[in-house]
Amino acid sequence: APEEDEIIFGSADFEAYLVDNDYDYVDWAVRKDSDTINTVFGNVDGFSDAYSWEYSGTCYKYNFTATADTWCTWDAGKYCFIFNPREDAGEANIRLTRWFYVADGRVNGGGQMIEEVGDKQKDWYKISFGGGIWDVGSEGYMGEWEVNFHNVSGDTLDKTKFHTTDISIINFFPPNDESCVAAMNFKAYGEFNGEPGYYIWFSPDSFFMRFPVLNLK
Structure with missing residues (x-):
């Protein structure tokens, strides 16, 4: 979450999951008009917003959640949610993106x-x-x-x-x-x-x- 091209008004919930046989840290961000710059929310580029990254208890599944109030500080427009677990050396890089819109x-x-x-x-x-x-x-x-x-x-x-x-x-x-x-x-x-x-x-x-x-x- 959010869904691709979803329009968000007010509170935004970000959700993702990873299936892996060991625990990996995760980098994540929400960026305006880009998937590489203009970060407004996340744990990279100097941001340290709250999030949950927990093992589900079954099938090597780890769940990510974070919530933002877009109404107060985000400009209306197009945004990208980036979910990027830090895989171990030799493992394939996982970087998922999801584009969506914020309305005012x-x-x-x-x-x-x-x-x-x-x-x-x-x-x-x-x-x-x-x-x-x-x-x-x-x-x-x-x-x-x-x-x-x-x-x-x-x-x-x-x-x-x-x-x-x-x-x-x-x-x-x-x-x-x-x-x-x-x-x-x-x-x-x-x-x-x-x-x-x-x-x-x-x-x-x-x-x-x-x-x-x-x-x-």
């Missing part, structure tokens, strides 16, 4: 908008949405979002959906005098019913700043 902002979750039209629930207007988006600094925005138009006032949009993994803009709005609720909006390019070349603005209501308004272009 995120939007995730989902919901739906319903407008009651008439007495029958099947006639009500309904749009559902959900996904996750992360701000990864110089790497841009990463994530996935989907909007489903179940039943809307325009019949041509009924039972359609917009799907994106290409988020270009995110804006955040703190609470104000009219609302105690923070809000956000974003612009994303993607596919509408499987056809590329569309973008969508997902935004809060400009007055109440709480109910999303969707504009498909």
